[in-house]
Structures are given as structure tokens and as C-alpha cells.
Amino acid sequence: MATTARPSTPSIPSPFPSTHRALHVTSYDTPPAVTSLPLPTPSPGTALVRILATQIISYSRSVYSSTGRAYPFPLPLTAGYSGIGRIAACPGDSVALQRGQLVHVDCVVRARDDPSAIFLAGVHQGHSQRSAQLMEANWRDGCAAEFAAFPIENLMPLDEKRLLGKVEEGGLGYDLPRLSYISTLLVPYGGLADVGVRPGETVVVAPATGGFGGAAVKVALAMGARVVAMGRNERELERMEGVFGRERVRGVRITGDVKGDAEMLKGVWGEPDVFFDISPPAASHSSHFKSALLSLRHAGRASLMGGQREDVQVPLRLVMVKDIMLKGKWMYERPAVAQLVKMVEAGVLGLGEKDGVDVKGTFTLEEWDKAFTVAEETNRPGSVTVITP
Ligand SMILES: NC(=O)c1ccc[n+]([C@@H]2O[C@H](COP(=O)([O-])OP(=O)(O)OC[C@H]3O[C@@H](n4cnc5c(N)ncnc54)[C@H](OP(=O)(O)O)[C@@H]3O)[C@@H](O)[C@H]2O)c1
Numbered sequence: 001m002a003t004t005a006r007p008s009t010p011s012i013p014s015p016f017p018s019t020h021r022a023l024h025v026t027s028y029d030t031p032p033a034v035t036s037l038p039l040p041t042p043s044p045g046t047a048l049v050r051i052l053a054t055q056i057i058s059y060s061r062s063v064y065s066s067t068g069r070a071y072p073f074p075l076p077l078t079a080g081y082s083g084i085g086r087i088a089a090c091p092g093d094s095v096a097l098q099r100g101q102l103v104h105v106d107c108v109v110r111a112r113d114d115p116s117a118i119f120l121a122g123v124h125q126g127h128s129q130r131s132a133q134l135m136e137a138n139w140r141d142g143c144a145a146e147f148a149a150f151p152i153e154n155l156m157p158l159d160e161k162r163l164l165g166k167v168e169e170g171g172l173g174y175d176l177p178r179l180s181y182i183s184t185l186l187v188p189y190g191g192l193a194d195v196g197v198r199p200g201e202t203v204v205v206a207p208a209t210g211g212f213g214g215a216a217v218k219v220a221l222a223m224g225a226r227v228v229a230m231g232r233n234e235r236e237l238e239r240m241e242g243v244f245g246r247e248r249v250r251g252v253r254i255t256g257d258v259k260g261d262a263e264m265l266k267g268v269w270g271e272p273d274v275f276f277d278i279s280p281p282a283a284s285h286s287s288h289f290k291s292a293l294l295s296l297r298h299a300g301r302a303s304l305m306g307g308q309r310e311d312v313q314v315p316l317r318l319v320m321v322k323d324i325m326l327k328g329k330w331m332y333e334r335p336a337v338a339q340l341v342k343m344v345e346a347g348v349l350g351l352g353e354k355d356g357v358d359v360k361g362t363f364t365l366e367e368w369d370k371a372f373t374v375a376e377e378t379n380r381p382g383s384v385t386v387i388t389p
Contacts, residue, residue, distance in 0.1 A: 012050055012088050012100060021389065022078040022145030023368050028066035032079050034365050040149035042089045045112075046139070047097060047152050049105055053176040053362075053386045054083035054143035055183050058211050058379035059280075061372045063123060069281075071124045074135055079368075080122040080142030080387070082107040082183035084176055087155065094152045102160040104182055104341060105150055108331045109139050118330065121150070127330070144365065146389045156337045159345050177359045177386040178351040181215075182344060184384075188216030189340045190332025191276055191303035192223060195325070199224025201273040204265055204295065206230035206254070206288040209237065212305075213278045214381020218356065219340075220276070221248055222349040228252055228268050230261075230288050240381060243356040254288045261291035271297035279306030290315060293324065301325040356382040365389045 016039055024035040042048045062068025064079060083105045090097050097103070111117035117130035122142015125132040141148055163179060165171020188205075197203055203220040207213050208229035220227050221244060229240050230252045237251025250268045255261055265272060275292040289312055293302060304326060319326065343349040351357045360378040363371035365387055375385035 012086055016088070020146035021365055022141070023080065023365055023387075024076055025064050025079050026076045028064065028070050032064055032368060034368070037078075037145075039147055040141070042091045042149065044091050044093050045151055046091055046149050047087055047094060047155060048089040049085035049103065049148050049150055049155065050088045051080075051083050051085045051105065051143045051145055051148050051389050053180045053388045054080045055177075055180040056371050056375040056385045056387060057081055057123075058375050060375060072132070073119075073123065073125045074132075074140055078122060078141035078145045078148070080107075080144030080148075081120075082186075083143030083148075084158070084179045084182075085143070085148070088147060091152065097152060097155060097157070102158045102164075103155040104158055104179075104337065105143055105148065106154040106156065106186075106337055107142060107183075108334075109134070109151060109154060110334070120331070121148075144368065144387055144389065146365075153334065156341055158341065162345050172345075172347060172351070174351050175359075176388060177362050177384050178357055180386045181351055181357055181382075181384045182340065184211060184215045185219055185344075185349065186332050186336060186340055187212050188276065188278065188305070189219045190336050191278075191305040191327075191329040192216065192220055192274075193332070193336055193339070194329045195274055195276075195301040195303045195327055197223045197225050197274055201225045202228060202269045203274040203276055204228045204230055204272045204292045205276045205278070206292055207232065207279060207283060207286070208240065208251075209233045209381065210278070210280065211379045211381070211383060214240070214356075214383075216276050216278055217244070217249060217381060219349065222343055225274070226269055228265055228272060230254060230265070230292065236380060240356070243382075254286060254291075256287050258287045258290045258294065261287065262294035265291060265295035271295060271300070273297060273300055275300070275302040277302065277304050277306045279308050281307050281309045284308040284310040284312060289313075294318060296322065296324055299323045299325070301327065304328045305330075357384060358382050359384045359386070361385045363387050 107121040119126035119135040167173040209231035
């Protein structure tokens with residue numbers, strides 16, 4: 001019998017409206033507001049997407065506020081992060097994308113003539129004059145809107161039948177909020193793939209109890225590793241052991257005793273192969289950083305994805321004598337998107353409840369303030385809060 005995808009998502013309006021609703025940011029000193037804006041138009045290299053869901057980062061409020069992180073970006077812009085959408089209109093130079101296709105919309109935009117010029121649509125202008133110049137000129141808007149214009153290379157087709165289809169019909173039975181979690185998983189995948197995590201290796205993830213930290217635990221497991229999850233919150237570490245099983249995940253608490261904690265890490269399954277750091281700015285002085293480096297095996301690797309804003313002490317002599325590799329990573333390379341989507345479609349990286357993914361709230365654009373609060377208050381491994389514009 002033929003299988004059908006769940007008819008669960010809004011269709012593309014025809015004809016297109018001339019305006020759409022977007023969560024607009026006009027200043028760091030005033031809150032974002034839902035505004036009616038002209039519909040973006042497709043142009044060579046740029047497609048128009050009907051946004052169906054966008055995940056809210058736990059620190060979203062801080063990103064757009066002068067009293068918080070105040071990430072640099074040109075104003076005005078539409079807020080949001082990556083998302084899930086349907087192609088509404090393709091430009092003439094697109095040969096593979098199709099109108100109506102379900103896609104992952106990736107906020108990581110690169111200059112076509114300089115891939116090192118990277119910015120995050122709706123979030124951050126990047127770290128070079130060229131990335132800032134590119135965001136100023138093109139694609140600055142994020143996914144907290146009914147429609148968005150994105151470079152065609154940022155749109156990854158999704159197997160809708162497999163992902164949204166019913167389990168009894170061979171599908172995975174996910175919904176849009178669960179699919180949105182792909183954008184969180186992509187971040188740690190960027191760093192873990194960058195240091196070449198292999199099946200059977202042991203990866204220390206720290207801190208493991210936040211949104212991106214928890215996602216790192218999940219992704220490292222899906223890549224075939226065992227994980228030592230390090231953090232302050234013992235209850236959360238125990239919960240993760242429960243979800244993923246103590247055979248492959250063990251929690252180790254950050255006590256502040258650098259050497260003692262390094263011994264605890266080694267005591268789980270021997271000297272770890274990889275340390276994945278995903279610290280927030282507040283953890284700049286946390287002892288876990290040194291403990292985890294001290295615990296690594298000879299020629300171990302460290303992927304540094306943390307957002308520390310202050311310099312962090314590195315035990316350089318140990319790094320030298322043990323041939324330790326330290327590798328920074330901002331976000332992920334483009335091939336990572338296709339690789340991770342394949343892992344999800346294959347079912348090795350689950351997005352279900354049993355896989356520890358927990359949808360905390362689904363909000364309309366007008367409820368953005370509530371969505372920001374819920375995302376902040378429920379920032380735990382596997383938590384998902386989305387806006388469905
Ligand atoms: N490189 C990149 O591309 C990239 C991309 C996205 C995010 N990031 C960075 O990743 C960071 C982590 O994100 P997140 O989603 O996990 O959430 P987050 O809210 O930024 O951080 C929460 C995590 O940090 C821990 N933490 C907070 N203060 C700490 C301290 N003083 N000492 C030790 N641990 C502390 C929390 O532990 P408790 O559970 O004990 O509170 C929790 O595990 C972000 O802040 C961002 O800077 C980097």
C-alpha cells in the first residue's frame with residue numbers, strides 16, 4: 001500500500017501576499033516587535049522560503065538586547081535562527097530545489113567568493129569586515145517570519161515522507177518542532193566532526209547540561225563514541241545517564257578540584273580521546289577546562305566551541321609533551337548539514353521523546369516574548385522551544 005506523509009504543515013499561498021509578518025529588531029534598546037514587511041523576492045542565487053518553524057536559542061533575549069550579549073549585526077533585521085520551511089519560489093539558477101519542498105534552512109551564510117566570511121542570518125554578523133559587509137548587503141534576516149530569502153546553498157531538502165510520516169508506514173513520526181532541533185544538533189556536530197570523532201572513542205563533553213552541551217552528548221553517541229558528560233548539575237547528569245544508558249554515558253561532576261576531576265574523568269573508561277568544550281561566557285573561569293585537557297590521552301584532541309569572552313588558562317607544557325591538538329570551531333562546515341540530516345533520516349540520531357528530545361513549547365510569532373522566556377527557563381539537554389510563524 002502506498003504511504004503518505006502527514007498533511008501537517010501549511011501550504012504555500014498562491015498568489016503570494018505582498019507583505020508578511022516578521023519579528024523585527026530595530027534597536028538593541030527596544031524589544032523586537034512583530035511588523036508587517038514587504039515580502040522578500042527571489043533573485044539569482046536566492047530562494048524564497050515559507051518558514052514553518054524556527055528553534056529559539058536559550059539566550060535569544062540577550063542576543064538582541066544592549067543589556068545582554070548584544071551580538072553585532074546590521075539594523076534593522078528579522079530575528080530568528082535556522083529553521084524548517086517550504087520552498088515558496090526558486091530563482092532561475094536553481095536546478096534541484098522544487099517549489100513546495102520541505103527544507104532545513106541554515107542560518108550560516110558564507111560569501112561565495114570567500115568562504116571564511118561567515119555570518120549567522122538573524123543572529124550575528126561574524127568576525128571579519130567582509131562578513132559584516134556581506135550581512136549588511138544580503139540575507140541578514142533570520143527565520144522568525146512567515147517568509148525568508150535565503151541563499152539556495154543554505155536550503156537542505158528533507159525526506160518529508162521519512163521524517164514526518166507515520167511510524168506504521170515506515171516514517172519516523174516527527175513533527176516540525178522536533179525537526180527544528182536539527183539546528184541545535186548541527187552546532188556540536190561541527191566541532192565533533194572537525195576533530196574526527198570515531199566510533200568507540202571516549203569524548204568528554206563539558207559543560208554537558210546546557211542546550212548545546214546536551215546536544216553534543218547526543219551527537220557524539222550517534223557518531224559511535226562513549227561520552228563522559230561533565231557538569232555542575234548532578235541531577236541533570238544522572239538524567240542523561242538514564243536516557244542514554246550508563247553503558248555509553250557517564251556523568252562526572254565539576255568540583256573545582258582540577259587534578260581530582262581529571263582523575264575522575266580518566267577513571268571512567270581510561271584517558272579520553274577527545275574533549276569537547278561548549279562553555280558559555282559565564283564559565284570562563286570554570287575548572288572543567290583544565291581538568292578535561294589534563295585527562296586526555298597522548299595525541300588527544302580538543303574541540304573548542306565555547307563562548308568564553310576572557311582568555312582561558314591552557315596547560316601548555318602538557319599540550320606540548322602529549323601532542324594534544326587544540327582546535328577552535330565556529331558553527332560547522334557546509335557538508336555537515338547534509339551529513340547530519342542523513343543521520344537523522346537514517347534514524348541513528350533520534351528526535352523522539354525516547355531519544356531525550358522534549359518539546360517545551362510551540363508559539364506564534366506574536367508570542368515571541370513568552371517563547372524567549374520558555375527557551376531560557378527550560379535550557380536543558382534535549383529541550384526544544386519553537387516559533388511556528
Ligand atoms: N562555537 C560555536 O559555534 C557556538 C555555537 C553556539 C553556542 N556556542 C556557545 O556555547 C555556549 C553554551 O550554550 P548552551 O546551550 O549549553 O547554554 P548556555 O545557557 O549558554 O550555558 C549553559 C551551560 O553552561 C553551564 N554553566 C553556566 N555557568 C557555568 C559556570 N560558571 N561553570 C560551569 N558551567 C557553567 C551550565 O551549567 P548548569 O547546568 O550547572 O547551570 C550549562 O551546562 C553558549 O553560551 C555559546 O557561547 C558556541
